[in-house]
Amino acid sequence: MTTLQPKLILLFSGKRKSGKDYVTDLIQKSFARIHRFCRLGPDLCRTLTLSGPLKERYAHERGLDYEQLLGAGPYKEEYRADMIRWGESRRQQDPGVFCRLAVSAVTRPVWVVSDCRRMSDLQWFWTEYPQQCVSVRVEASERTRALRGWRFTAGVDDAESECGLDQGVDFDWILTNNGDANLLDQQLEGLLSLIKAKTQDSRDGIHQRGE
Numbered sequence: 590m591t592t593l594q595p596k597l598i599l600l601f602s603g604k605r606k607s608g609k610d611y612v613t614d615l616i617q618k619s620f621a622r623i624h625r626f627c628r629l630g631p632d633l634c635r636t637l638t639l640s641g642p643l644k645e646r647y648a649h650e651r652g653l654d655y656e657q658l659l660g661a662g663p664y665k666e667e668y669r670a671d672m673i674r675w676g677e678s679r680r681q682q683d684p685g686v687f688c689r690l691a692v693s694a695v696t697r698p699v700w701v702v703s704d705c706r707r708m709s710d711l712q713w714f715w716t717e718y719p720q721q722c723v724s725v726r727v728e729a730s731e732r733t734r735a736l737r738g739w740r741f742t743a744g745v746d747d748a749e750s751e752c753g754l755d756q757g758v759d760f761d762w763i764l765t766n767n768g769d770a771n772l773l774d775q776q777l778e779g780l781l782s783l784i785k786a787k788t789q790d791s792r793d794g795i796h797q798r799g800e
Contacts, residue, residue, distance in 0.1 A: 595721050596698040597787040599780070600714055602705040602754045603727035605746065606739035608766040612727050612773070613703040619774075619781055633788050635697035638704050642690035643676050650675075670744040677749065684709040688717075698788050707753040723783070726760040733767045 599616070603609045617634050641659070647668075648655035657664040658672070679686055688710060692700065705711055705724075714722050731739075745751065764776050 593696045595700045598700045598714060598718055598721045600702050600705045600711060600722055600724045606734040606737040607727045607729040609703055609727045613701050634699040635695055636701045636703055637691045639687045639691050640704050643687045647672050647675050673748050673750050685713040688713040699784055706750045723761045725762040727764050727766050729766045
């Protein structure tokens with residue numbers, strides 16, 4: 590199966606415990622609910638992670654448990670620093686290696702990339718899909734992140750994987766996620782409207798095939 594050209598790519602980034610995964614999950618659920626076609630949600634929108642193929646390759650080389658690396662528990666934290674160094678070494682050889690793996694065989698019109706961490710991640714998508722990309726930054730205060738379990742870890746929070754997009758990026762959207770659900774919903778309205786506009790033709794096509 591080959592990768593089809595997407596109509597829209599949302600490139601999400603943010604610090605640890607800023608709530609990137611929560612926001613991207615909310616977008617997919619909200620999009621389906623707003624259009625009242627919950628069964629169509631997966632057909633229109635696909636959430637991708639760049640860390641997924643990285644963790645899979647890392648686990649294979651190190652003989653580790655891939656499923657546990659996907660979780661949020663102490664197992665992943667034990668290997669996080671080494672995994673970051675391993676990933677950086679692979680990116681030095683090929684900056685787009687994990688981006689290509691993440692998008693391989695994706696056929697949805699909207700891609701939500703939930704974990705861009707480096708300028709090279711954004712640059713790869715901007716180069717390969719110059720007309721479809723929208724960059725989105727999820728921000729939360731240190732106090733909010735601490736309440737969610739964040740603690741500063743040397744070698745992690747001061748590494749490129751956490752700081753690489755702190756400067757030098759003019760994000761198209763900035764979402765504040767400090768725990769105010771109503772405020773977050775208000776911020777997401779414009780983004781969901783953009784998704785709706787970009788997928789109108791795709792939704793029409795699905796309806797026609799189903800008639």
